[in-house]
Amino acid sequence: MPPIRLNTLHDALQQRLGHRFKDPDLLLRALTHRSHGVEHNERLEFLGDAVLNLAVSDLLYTHFASSPEGDLTRVRAHLVRQDMLHRIALSVQLPDVLRLSDGEARGGGAQRPSILADAMEALIGAIYIDAGYGAAQGVVQRVFEPLVAETVTQTWAKDAKTQLQEWLQARRQPVPDYRIEATRGRAHDQTFVVVCSVPGLKVEGSGEGRSRRAAEQEAARIVLERLLGDAS
Numbered sequence: 001m002p003p004i005r006l007n008t009l010h011d012a013l014q015q016r017l018g019h020r021f022k023d024p025d026l027l028l029r030a031l032t033h034r035s036h037g038v039e040h041n042e043r044l045e046f047l048g049d050a051v052l053n054l055a056v057s058d059l060l061y062t063h064f065a066s067s068p069e070g071d072l073t074r075v076r077a078h079l080v081r082q083d084m085l086h087r088i089a090l091s092v093q094l095p096d097v098l099r100l101s102d103g104e105a106r107g108g109g110a111q112r113p114s115i116l117a118d119a120m121e122a123l124i125g126a127i128y129i130d131a132g133y134g135a136a137q138g139v140v141q142r143v144f145e146p147l148v149a150e151t152v153t154q155t156w157a158k159d160a161k162t163q164l165q166e167w168l169q170a171r172r173q174p175v176p177d178y179r180i181e182a183t184r185g186r187a188h189d190q191t192f193v194v195v196c197s198v199p200g201l202k203v204e205g206s207g208e209g210r211s212r213r214a215a216e217q218e219a220a221r222i223v224l225e226r227l228l229g230d231a232s
Helices: 008-017 024-030 042-063 069-079 082-091 102-106 113-131 133-149 160-170 212-231
Strands: 177-186 189-198 203-209
Touching: 008 024, 008 133, 024 042, 024 113, 042 069, 042 113, 042 133, 069 133, 082 113, 082 133, 113 133, 160 212, 177 212, 189 212, 203 212
Parallel strands: none
Antiparallel strands: 177 189, 189 203
16 A cells, blocks of 8 residues: 655644654654554554643743642643643644544544544654654644633632532532543543532533543533533
8 A cells, every 4th residue: 555645734734733744654643543543543642641741841830930839730730631632633723634434534523522632642742753852842832832821820729629619618509419421442541421410500511531530620610610601
């Protein structure tokens, strides 16, 4: 089978990222979902997750020079979560270049937050292999800088579950209920879906995460946003 050549969409993506691959195969692999074939992006995603956490930590350490460790940790968790990676993936137009099976593509896979977030991490891992940490760090800084610039550390001074519980207690409401609605993936690479519900106010929200705790936090955040929106 002849090698797949990069096209104008790949060129445009590299321009948006600010990195041109010396090894085009790395770029193609980073954009390949496991449904497409055996040369998929899951190993690059694993590596990219670690590189992303280090690069974002570096960025926050510089940007919030006077903030304590706890606040920096919470801000980092906010920035590297799935919905933020999904947002960044859309900003660099990843859906245009994802490689999916026909069935996955017909099912809307190119717009699925989990697939886009994983591909974004895989891209960062591919850039790290292609040109080293400095290049990967530079891309992370470029795509995350607008988000960091709009971040106020105090907003995440308490995690979402704590904020939600305190908001409910202040209004004499019982604590929320969390339940696992689904678990997807293999045993060592699972995604949890958790529903957070506040029966007394008839509000609930669903969150996904790579751990039960992360999914609970995401669900709590969604519920809190809905309650605050209703209260405004």
